[in-house]
């Protein structure tokens with residue numbers, strides 16, 4: 001657990017995602033998940049709408065999740081091969097805890113949906129950071145599954161959609177660093193327009 005500023009900075013400076021398919025278990029305990037999701041909920045949220053929620057898929061529900069993905073795949077890609085179907089079953093059984101982050105914006109509200117969706121992204125990001133702070137690694141993936149109407153309906157209500165499948169577990173190997181944007185590419189001082 002983090003106990004000082006330097007370890008907090010170190011976490012933020014070194015955290016990186018894992019590939020969900022490379023995770024090994026175990027995932028967080030129920031108590032750890034409660035704390036991780038509490039931290040994930042502590043994000044900027046204009047209007048206090050909490051326009052997001054978290055759905056966990058239990059280990060003994062992975063077969064049902066796999067069956068759902070296979071059914072969705074038939075609709076998404078009728079020419080999918082047996083190998084493609086096997087890949088969905090594998091996805092459904094990746095190790096660790098699966099958290100489906102659901103974007104749940106409040107429609108017709110004075111807070112624009114865009115801002116509510118940004119808050120959802122912040123919640124998903126905080127979920128990753130919290131998981132890593134607990135000593136786990138995590139990965140955020142979407143893919144066609146997140147946009148399948150059948151999968152959406154299995155996790156979301158009307159007006160909601162899937163923002164992330166986040167798997168939380170342990171790394172099976174050392175995570176290599178990936179290229180990051182140079183600061184010069186993402187940081188510019190403002191230049192006021194001529195008026």
Ligand SMILES: Cc1cc2nc3c(=O)[nH]c(=O)nc-3n(C[C@H](O)[C@H](O)[C@H](O)COP(=O)(O)O)c2cc1C
Nearest residue numbers: 015016017018019128139140141142143163164178
């Ligand atoms: C909305 C969103 C969806 C993503 N979906 C996928 C995906 O489907 N497959 C994938 O390999 N990476 C996906 N990524 C990228 C990874 O989550 C992640 O950005 C990458 O592995 C490096 O993350 P890191 O900067 O935390 O190390 C997605 C990222 C975001 C923000």
